[in-house]
Amino acid sequence: xSFFETIFAPxxxxxxxxxxxxxxxIAVVVGIVMAHVAYATYFERKVIGHMQVRLxxxxxxxxxxxxxxxxFTKLFFKEDIIPANADKPIFYVAPxxxxxxxxxxxxxxxxxxxxxVANLNIxxxxxxxxxxxxxxGIVMSGWASNSKYSFLGGLRSSAQVISYEVAMGLSxxxxxxxxxSMNLTDIVKAQEAYPxxxxxxxxxxxxxxxxxxxxxxxxxxxxxxxxxxxxLVAGYFVEYSGMRFALFYAxxxxxxxxxxxxxxxxxxxxxxxxxxxxxVPFAWLLIKVYFFIFLYYWVRATVPRYRYDQLMxxxxxxxxxxALLNITITGLIKILV
Amino acid sequence: MNVKKIIKTVxxxxxxxxxxxxxxxxxxxxxxxxxxxxxRPAMPGFRGMHAFVRDPETGREKCIACGxxxxxxxxxxxxxxxxxxxDNKKVAERYEIEVLRCIYCAFCVEAxxxxxxxxxxxxxxxxxxxxxxxxxxxxxxxxxxKYMAGPRGEEYFKKFxxxxxxxxxxxxxxxxxxxx
Numbered sequence: 001x002s003f004f005e006t007i008f009a010p011x012x013x014x015x016x017x018x019x020x021x022x023x024x025x026i027a028v029v030v031g032i033v034m035a036h037v038a039y040a041t042y043f044e045r046k047v048i049g050h051m052q053v054r055l056x057x058x059x060x061x062x063x064x065x066x067x068x069x070x071x072f073t074k075l076f077f078k079e080d081i082i083p084a085n086a087d088k089p090i091f092y093v094a095p096x097x098x099x100x101x102x103x104x105x106x107x108x109x110x111x112x113x114x115x116x117v118a119n120l121n122i123x124x125x126x127x128x129x130x131x132x133x134x135x136x137g138i139v140m141s142g143w144a145s146n147s148k149y150s151f152l153g154g155l156r157s158s159a160q161v162i163s164y165e166v167a168m169g170l171s172x173x174x175x176x177x178x179x180x181s182m183n184l185t186d187i188v189k190a191q192e193a194y195p196x197x198x199x200x201x202x203x204x205x206x207x208x209x210x211x212x213x214x215x216x217x218x219x220x221x222x223x224x225x226x227x228x229x230x231x232l233v234a235g236y237f238v239e240y241s242g243m244r245f246a247l248f249y250a251x252x253x254x255x256x257x258x259x260x261x262x263x264x265x266x267x268x269x270x271x272x273x274x275x276x277x278x279x280v281p282f283a284w285l286l287i288k289v290y291f292f293i294f295l296y297y298w299v300r301a302t303v304p305r306y307r308y309d310q311l312m313x314x315x316x317x318x319x320x321x322x323a324l325l326n327i328t329i330t331g332l333i334k335i336l337v
Numbered sequence: 338m339n340v341k342k343i344i345k346t347v348x349x350x351x352x353x354x355x356x357x358x359x360x361x362x363x364x365x366x367x368x369x370x371x372x373x374x375x376x377r378p379a380m381p382g383f384r385g386m387h388a389f390v391r392d393p394e395t396g397r398e399k400c401i402a403c404g405x406x407x408x409x410x411x412x413x414x415x416x417x418x419x420x421x422x423x424d425n426k427k428v429a430e431r432y433e434i435e436v437l438r439c440i441y442c443a444f445c446v447e448a449x450x451x452x453x454x455x456x457x458x459x460x461x462x463x464x465x466x467x468x469x470x471x472x473x474x475x476x477x478x479x480x481x482x483k484y485m486a487g488p489r490g491e492e493y494f495k496k497f498x499x500x501x502x503x504x505x506x507x508x509x510x511x512x513x514x515x516x517x
Contacts, residue, residue, distance in 0.1 A: 051359040055369040302355045 025117045029106050037253040038068035044297050051301040078242035083146055086239065090144035095240065095247035098137030102254035105130040109261045110185045112271040112281035123184040124172050127262060128165065131217055134251065135161040138219075138226060138236045141248070145239035153235030156308070157226030160216055163315035164223075168213035170323035174206040174330040175199055175266045184262075188270035198269035202333075205326040207267045209319050211295075214259035216315065218252065221300040223311055230305075260292035261285070379458035382497050384441045386459040387434050387472060388480035390452060390490070390498075398478060399453035402429035406445035406454055414438035415445060434477065436462075436470040452500040455493065457484035 042057065042064065049056025057064030082091060108123040110116040120126055135158055142154015176182055178199060179190035191199050200207050216223035219235075227235030237248045264270060264285055273284035306314065345351065370377060379385070389398045407415040414435040422428035445454050457480060464470055472480070485493065 047363065050363045050367060053362055053365060053368050055367045055371075058369075058371065298356060298359060302359045303352060 022117060025115070026107075029111070029117055030103065033103075033106055033254060033257060034250070036257060037250050038072065040253045040256070040293060041071065041249070042068045043293075044300075047294065047297040048301045051298070072246070075242055075246040080242040080244065081239075083239050085146045087144040087146065090140050091239075094137045094141035094144055095237075095244045095251070096137075097140065098134050098251035099247045099254070101130045101134035101137065102251040102258065105258045106254070108184060109258065110188065110265065110270065111285060113185075115282075116185060119185060120183065122182045124176065124182045124187075124262075124266070127258065128169055128172075131255065131258075132161060132165055134255065137248075137251065141240065142236040145236075147239050149232045149234075150236045150238045153226045153232050153238070157219060157236060160219070160223065160225060160311065160315075163312060164213045164216035164319070167209055167315055167319035167323050168217055170320060170327060171206040171209035171213060172266060173323070174203050174326045177327070177330045177334055178202065184265050184270075188265055188272060191269045192272060194269075196269065196274055197272040198267060200267045203267060203326070203330070205322055205329075207263075209323045209326065210263060210267065212314075212319060214263060215296070215299065216311070218255040218259055218296075220256065220296055222303040222306050224305060225308060225311060256293060256296055257289065260289040260296075263292050264288035379460070382493075383458045383460075384443050384456040386457050386462055386480055386484070387436065387439070387477060388455050388457045388485055389432070389474065389477035390455050390494070391478055391481045391486070398429075398432075398474065399451045400429050400432060401451055401453070402427045402432075403450060405448040405450065409444045409448040411442060411444065412438045412440050429474070432474045432477070434472045436472055437467060446498050449498075450500050452494060452498050455481070455485060455490070455498050457481070459484040 045067070046056040046064070057067040060066040060070045082088065105127045107117040108120045108126050110119075138157040138161075139154045142150045142152075142157070145151070175187060179187040181187060181190065191197050195201055215221075219226045225235075226232075227237070232238070237245055240248060268288050269284075270288075271282055271285045273287075277283040389400065391397070392399045402417060402419045404417050404419070407413075407417050416431070416433045416435075417429050418431040419427050420430040441456065443456050446456060454477075459480070462470065481490065
């Protein structure tokens with residue numbers, strides 16, 4: 001069989017077509033998410049600025065709208081400094097792991113009916129696994145930098161992620177019980193029968209636990225101990241500069257977007273809304289995700305950082321019992337009703 | 338823990354209060370002043386770049402080369418070289434201020450018996466070389482023409498730089514500084 005026959009064999013064409021479609025989908029998703037990441041940094045500075053009665057970026061372009069492009073250009077052309085005593089292979093690979101874990105979570109998120117890169121049956125599990133993989137990037141960068149500040153940041157992060165992973169996983173169990181599936185598309189469809197097409201009312205406890213755990217999972221204020229600017233300079237990525245720093249930064253913001261997507265899909269009904277918005281199937285998801293991202297900024301502008309023992313206490317003594325209570329109640333109702 | 342405190346903890350009353358405050362302040366006007374575009378007007382009595390007051394009668398400086406400004410200057414940045422001018426008067430042949438060393442205390446203005454030196458409202462004079470900020474007599478006079486000439490200078494003179502000796506009534510025979 002010649003090369004062309006192999007390519008144009010009846011089954012092969014389908015496979016190639018599928019691969020092509022998947023590649024296009026990946027390109028679209030990554031492109032859109034990267035654009036959102038760039039402008040998430042801009043709007044974060046803008047929103048927090050206005051909350052602190054400042055203006056935020058104003059110089060680059062109209063009201064600073066070109067700021068992310070300027071930032072990216074600057075980071076791209078900056079010198080890539082590697083500390084002399086750094087563990088080089090690990091130092092190189094850590095930001096890549098962080099970004100990779102964050103980006104691969106995007107594969108299972110359904111943006112609207114039928115648009116998902118990989119319609120995985122274990123979507124939630126996959127996202128949880130990827131978010132804990134991201135912690136490896138943090139721990140490795142903290143270790144490889146050979147600096148006490150980044151090491152402390154890495155340690156704090158690993159402890160924090162392990163603690164809050166549990167609470168986050170448990171808070172999603174209620175959703176899984178109600179939907180009877182771990183597939184995110186199925187979860188959205190299961191919510192259509194509920195008031196406002198959302199799980200938020202029966203699962204308010206799970207929603208609360210999930211939101212708090214998501215803040216901790218993405219290392220955002222008030223749980224930003226791994227990168228506590230005022231005590232650890234920048235935490236685990238102090239020693240990184242230029243593009244490697246940008247990779248960590250992008251991973252953090254993609255993590256935020258994923259958590260916002262997950263909250264919208266699992267608790268607020270994903271692409272379904274109280275009424276239909278014509279021609280824009282992803283409009284409701286976008287609105288919900290923007291709200292959650294705004295919430296991240298809003299909380300960052302308001303709430304001071306938790307102390308380390310308070311953080312651990314909240315995770316283990318409050319959130320996990322609450323999540324367990326939620327599972328028990330949801331399970332009992334599911335059995336009895 | 339009483340009931341009130343439990344309710345407060347469970348419903349995050351305080352955090353919600355704080356969030357309401359930040360949301361509210363998000364929609365208030367920012368206090369930032371966009372400096373190069375939005376300039377703040379100089380307050381009266383502002384002490385900026387130095388100038389030599391140009392005497393409207395003679396069209397030259399009022400300086401009588403007494404050297405009091407140089408003597409009182411805390412940072413010693415005024416240099417005066419005197420010589421004998423026409424009709425045996427003492428004149429400042431060179432009068433130079435090293436602006437980079439000046440601390441803008443305006444002691445020179447206070448010390449001047451004839452009100453010859455002034456501090457203008459001009460403060461944006463950064464430059465790339467030291468020479469550009471080394472003022473000689475001609476540049477000091479041109480500073481006056483640029484920033485203080487006309488009614489503004491007169492008003493400043495009345496309010497802030499009026500020499501103390503001008504109101505001072507001396508008895509006969511007491512040595513005083515006089516122009517002319």
